[in-house]
Amino acid sequence: MIFFQNLVNALQLGSFYALIALGYSMVYGVLMLFNFAHGDVFMVGAYIGFLVSTGLLTLANLGAVALPTWLILALTIILAMFLTSFVGMLVERVGYRPLRGAPRASAAISGLMIGIFLETFVLWLGGPKRRSFPALIESTTYELGGVIVTNKKIVIVLVSMLLMLALHLFVRRTKWGMAMRAMAYDYVVVPLMGVPLNTIAALTFGLGSALAAAAGVFFGIAYPVLDPYMGIRYGWKAFVAAILGGRGSVLGAALAGFMLGFIEIFVAWIFPSTWRDLIAYSIILLILTLRPHGFFGEPYSAQLRL
Amino acid sequence: MPSLQVEGMTHYFGGLRAVHGYDLRVEPGQIRGLIGPNGAGKTTIFNLVTGRYTPTEGRITLEGEEITGLEPHKIASKGLGRTYQNLRLWxxxxxxxxxxxxxxxxxxxxxxxxxxxxxxxxxxxxxxxxxxxxxxxxxxxxxxxxxxxxxxxxxAQRRVELARALATEPKILLLDEPTAGMNLEELVQMMDIVRRIHDELGLAIFLIEHRMKIVMELCDVIQTLVFGQVIAEGTPNEIQRNPAVIDAYLGKDVVT
Known part of the structure; x- marks a missing residue:
């Protein structure tokens, strides 16, 4: 029974990692770029979700609008995703586009700087105090054969998977997704098809950031405390998942994200919890040594860069 | 109105002058060839015309409309298609x-x-x-x-590249060494296809090619480029007999 209990928890933690990892992976795939600001975009997404939900709840409490809680939850997710996608596009426009021709290291540093900027900006705007995310879902607990499952967890895991499926369909079935895949293989010819590279680059950042915002809102719902440095803690781990999944692979990033969740939770179940990251990331290191290009990456990378 | 016209195009890479005073006029339905030794600037000219680089000087028009300095995807959607010397498939x-x-x-x-x-x-x-x-x-x-x-x-990969370029519905097609690295059988097939594209779709074609036989057989007019400058322009016959071309490029021996 404890096993299944852990499984449920691992699925939830894995959802956060997977959603964030997808943003790293897409940018890495399409633009051959590590977006080191992405963890902080996740944090900003959580704060935007906090602002939106607090605002909506205040309006509802004042009686200005009649909004049921489920609608506030839905609106929070959608608005946070929508607004954060612009943050992501802004990061691309300000932090990466001017450095297209520059050495890769400069772009990586630029990303780190933007990350620090976002952290300190939120710190400056919101103060060092941790923020409690409003309870958007009234907690109900179900017991299924000894396993305790809350409705929050069900919503988080299901909606996360739905979003991942939507991204998969987007990449496979739309012309923008097709352009993104083509850019991952060889971007030079893509404009010859009449495809504006800048639009696709911005879109890649926007989509990844929207997913990170969803992860941010879910994080707020699950552990209702936000702080400006949460992006670093979770972002770096999700970055590991993105690399583990293989460059640019949607399926890989999602699987690796969940896997990371499983390893962390189960390591903490067996060993003292202070050992968790030590053991969990030793396992990951071992896997990467055996599969350096990740689960679905290409063994040979003769990729071109933008 | 020419399909593609280039007037007085000059391009510098830093202090290096890669292309100098280049003029071109491709009439609708014409097949044009561009030959020259390695490093003469042939591919640079393609990159300038397709908007990958913006020329330092000069004017490029596509069916009378100026395209100089436009972004590559805009030029492409105005009707300019291109293939590359090395395979660029996804x-x-x-x-x-x-x-x-x-x-x-x-x-x-x-x-x-x-x-x-x-x-x-x-x-x-x-x-x-x-x-x-x-x-x-x-x-x-x-x-x-x-x-x-x-x-x-x-x-077959090279032919797919060609089909992809055609699918953009170009008015003029730029082919950068369409037969590079091909064996004889593939080469004959490719020539046949280029002719068919020309005859059936009525496209203007501008091609870079190293194999003389192909240029001479396919093209109506050929330019010879040396150090970024056109040293000769004319029909295959004229080019083959031009002493400057023979000296600079074809070699003094038999021209095949």
Whole structure:
């Protein structure tokens, strides 16, 4: 029974990692770029979700609008995703586009700087105090054969998977997704098809950031405390998942994200919890040594860069 | 009105003058050749015309409309198609997908269509596939439509590249060494296809080629470029007999 209990928890933690990892992976795939600001975009997404939900709840409490809680939850997710996608596009426009021709290291540093900027900006705007995310879902607990499952967890895991499926369909079935895949293989010819590279680059950042915002809102719902440095803690781990999944692979990033969740939770179940990251990331290191290009990456990378 | 016209184009890479005072006039339906030794600036001219680089000086017009300094995707959608000297395919995408992406600006269905398969999506997809199959037929690659490009033989990959360029519905097609690295059989097939494209689609073609036999057989007019400057322009016959060309490029021996 404890096993299944852990499984449920691992699925939830894995959802956060997977959603964030997808943003790293897409940018890495399409633009051959590590977006080191992405963890902080996740944090900003959580704060935007906090602002939106607090605002909506205040309006509802004042009686200005009649909004049921489920609608506030839905609106929070959608608005946070929508607004954060612009943050992501802004990061691309300000932090990466001017450095297209520059050495890769400069772009990586630029990303780190933007990350620090976002952290300190939120710190400056919101103060060092941790923020409690409003309870958007009234907690109900179900017991299924000894396993305790809350409705929050069900919503988080299901909606996360739905979003991942939507991204998969987007990449496979739309012309923008097709352009993104083509850019991952060889971007030079893509404009010859009449495809504006800048639009696709911005879109890649926007989509990844929207997913990170969803992860941010879910994080707020699950552990209702936000702080400006949460992006670093979770972002770096999700970055590991993105690399583990293989460059640019949607399926890989999602699987690796969940896997990371499983390893962390189960390591903490067996060993003292202070050992968790030590053991969990030793396992990951071992896997990467055996599969350096990740689960679905290409063994040979003769990729071109933008 | 010429399909493509270049006037007084000069380009510097830092202090290096790669192209100097280049003029070109490709008439509709004409096949033009550009020859010259390695490093003469032939591919640079293609890169300038397609907007990958912006020329330091000069003016480029496509069917009378100025395209100098426009972004590559805008130039492409105005009707300029191109293939590269080395293969530039998208490794794990199918042949059909290659041709499909070339229809990017003509795909009208959006998110809803892609996710839920509206009738508009079905109609457009059917149209695209029909058009793609016609083009793949033309280059003899129709039976490869659903295969991933990396699994195709080299010659077929080059023909897919050509079909992809054609799918953008260009008014003029720039081919950078279309037969590079091909064996004799593939070469003959490629020449045949270039002729067919010219005859059936009535396209103007501007090509760079190293194999003299091909340039001489295919082209109406040939330019010879040396150190970024045109040293001779004329029909294949004139070029073959031009002493400056023989001296600089063809060599004094037999011209084949």
């Amino acid at each position: 490794r794990h995408m199918t042949v059909l997908e290659h041709v499909k992406l070339a229809r990017y600006s003509k795909i009208g269905y959006g998110l809803v269509g892609a996710f839920f398969g509206t009738s508009r999506r079905h109609r457009e997809e059917a149209e695209i596939e029909e058009r793609a199959n016609t083009l793949l037929e033309l280059v003899g690659a129709r039976h490869f439509a659903d295969q991933v490009v990396t699994s195709l033989p080299y010659g």
